[in-house]
Each structure stands twice: as structure tokens, then as C-alpha cells.
Amino acid sequence: MLKFRSIALMAGVALLGSACGGPEASETQAPAMSWEEFRANAYQDAEGKFIIDGDLAFDSQEELKAFFDENVAAETGSAQGGLAVYYLSGADVKWSTTQRQNLTYCVSSSSFGSRYSTVVSAMNSATAAWEATAGINFIHSSSYDSNCTASQTGVLFDVRQTSVTSYLARAFFPNSSRSGRNILISTSAFGNISPWTLTGILRHELGHTLGFRHEHTRSTASGCYEDANWRALTSYDRSSVMHYPQCNGTQTGDLVLTSLDKSGARALYP
Numbered sequence: 406m407l408k409f410r411s412i413a414l415m416a417g418v419a420l421l422g423s424a425c426g427g428p429e430a431s432e433t434q435a436p437a438m439s440w441e442e443f444r445a446n447a448y449q450d451a452e453g454k455f456i457i458d459g460d461l462a463f464d465s466q467e468e469l470k471a472f473f474d475e476n477v478a479a480e481t482g483s484a485q486g487g488l489a490v491y492y493l494s495g496a497d498v499k500w501s502t503t504q505r506q507n508l509t510y511c512v513s514s515s516s517f518g519s520r521y522s523t524v525v526s527a528m529n530s531a532t533a534a535w536e537a538t539a540g541i542n543f544i545h546s547s548s549y550d551s552n553c554t555a556s557q558t559g560v561l562f563d564v565r566q567t568s569v570t571s572y573l574a575r576a577f578f579p580n581s582s583r584s585g586r587n588i589l590i591s592t593s594a595f596g597n598i599s600p601w602t603l604t605g606i607l608r609h610e611l612g613h614t615l616g617f618r619h620e621h622t623r624s625t626a627s628g629c630y631e632d633a634n635w636r637a638l639t640s641y642d643r644s645s646v647m648h649y650p651q652c653n654g655t656q657t658g659d660l661v662l663t664s665l666d667k668s669g670a671r672a673l674y675p
Contacts, residue, residue, distance in 0.1 A: 538662065
């Protein structure tokens with residue numbers, strides 16, 4: 406989490422900043438961060454969620470502290486080696502063989518209003534990109550769209566709009582509780598975010614929902630190092646859909662799945 410401040414607090418620019426220089430990878434040890442520093446740099450949004458690394462949410466300070474204890478307090482900080490899965494306590498954080506074929510979600514018609522159809526279309530395109538390469542199946546359960554909230558148990562996760570502009574969108578990992586399984590899309594994501602598109606942003610966020618980490622956390626030289634709790638599925642990929650362009654990335658167009666992203670997704674979800 407060496408460059409935690411530069412991502413988590415700059416929010417909307419999480420996908421809009423300029424690239425950092427430096428070599429592709431480094432074995433440099435990341436400096437230790439105290440809980441107080443970590444907590445001070447976490448952003449708390451309007452729903453009370455604690456946001457870190459630009460687009461990852463935790464329901465409470467207790468969950469944030471648990472993440473800190475497991476992922477940051479004992480951090481070694483060395484880079485390994487493009488897709489990396491969240492790896493915690495000796496196991497991949499991913500969906501079960503059964504659940505991965507039934508990744509249901511709703512899209513809030515009330516929160517998006519006139520933007521509802523735009524979001525439905527973008528979600529369809531973004532989910533299709535992952536489905537085309539991995540053994541997963543996202544299902545839009547539209548019957549719940551009129552009551553699409555964080556407490557809607559008829560779906561695995563909800564997609565809603567937020568007026569928070571500190572990020573374009575934020576997501577969750579497979580081990581999140583139901584109340585934390587949301588993809589929130591900021592009103593700022595409907596403005597001029599060229600060369601990225603809403604579909605591209607959602608391809609990135611859906612990667613998190615499948616368990617994939619930010620690719621740039623694999624290199625302390627990226628300028629956006631987070632932690633070392635991940636397992637490499639492929640070699641390091643600076644063009645990955647999961648790599649922030651401004652973190653020494655090479656993706657100059659929309660956020661799309663690269664050949665390495667596809668290989669990694671198939672490796673995790675055959």
C-alpha cells in the first residue's frame with residue numbers, strides 16, 4: 406500500500422491520472438504502514454463504506470481493520486511474477502464451482518432513472534467479455550430492478566448509482582458479505598471519461614467481483630503498490646484490464662481484457 410494515498414483519495418482520477426515512470430518490477434521492500442495511517446487514508450463514502458485502493462469497499466471499520474491485520478501489518482512488499490487473484494490464508498478468494506455459474510445481479514431502475522438502459526447495456530457488454538473467456542455466468546435478474554438494494558437477497562449483488570464523485574465506480578471481492586456486494590457507479594462516470602467508457606470501467610470492476618486484484622500491486626515500481634496478498638495466474642501485464650493506466654501502465658485506450666487477462670481468467674475459472 407505504498408502509494409495508497411494517491412489512489413484511494415484521488416478517487417475519480419483513479420482511472421484518469423498520468424502514468425508513473427520506473428522499471429517494470431522491483432524487489433524493493435515496501436515501508437511499513439501503521440493502522441492509524443491506513444485508517445486515515447481510507448475514504449468513507451455516503452453509504453458508510455470504507456474505500457481503499459480507489460474502488461474496493463468494506464462494510465465497517467472492523468472489516469477494514471481485519472483487512473489491515475491480514476494484508477498490511479505483516480507486509481513483506483516484494484514483487485512476484487497478467488492477472489493476479491486475491492490470495493488469503495493460503496487460498497484463492499473466488500466463487501465456488503456452483504456459484505460461478507449463477508452470478509446474479511440487479512440494476513436499480515430507481516437510482517439510475519433515465520440512465521437505467523445505458524447501465525443495463527454496459528453491464529451486458531462487460532459481463533459478456535468475462536463470460537466469453539472463463540467458465541462463469543452472470544445473470545441479470547431484472548425482476549428485482551425495482552427493489553435493487555444492498556439488502557436484496559434475491560440476487561448475489563446489486564448495481565446502483567451514487568452521487569459520490571471520489572471514484573468512477575467501486576466493487577467487491579467474492580468473500581464480501583451480502584451488504585457489501587455492490588457495484589456503485591458514480592454520476593461522474595456518465596460524463597466525459599474518454600478514452601474509457603462505462604463498459605470499460607465495468608469490465609475492470611467485474612474483475613474484482615471475480616476475485617482479481619489490481620495488476621499494479623504486483624510491482625512496487627508501479628508507484629501504486631498495495632500489498633502482496635495475491636497469487637500470479639500469468640506473467641505481469643502492464644496492459645491488463647486490472648491495471649490502472651497511470652500506475653506505469655501501457656493501456657492507452659479503453660479498459661479491455663488482454664490475452665493474458667483471458668488466460669488468467671480461464672486458469673481460475675476453467
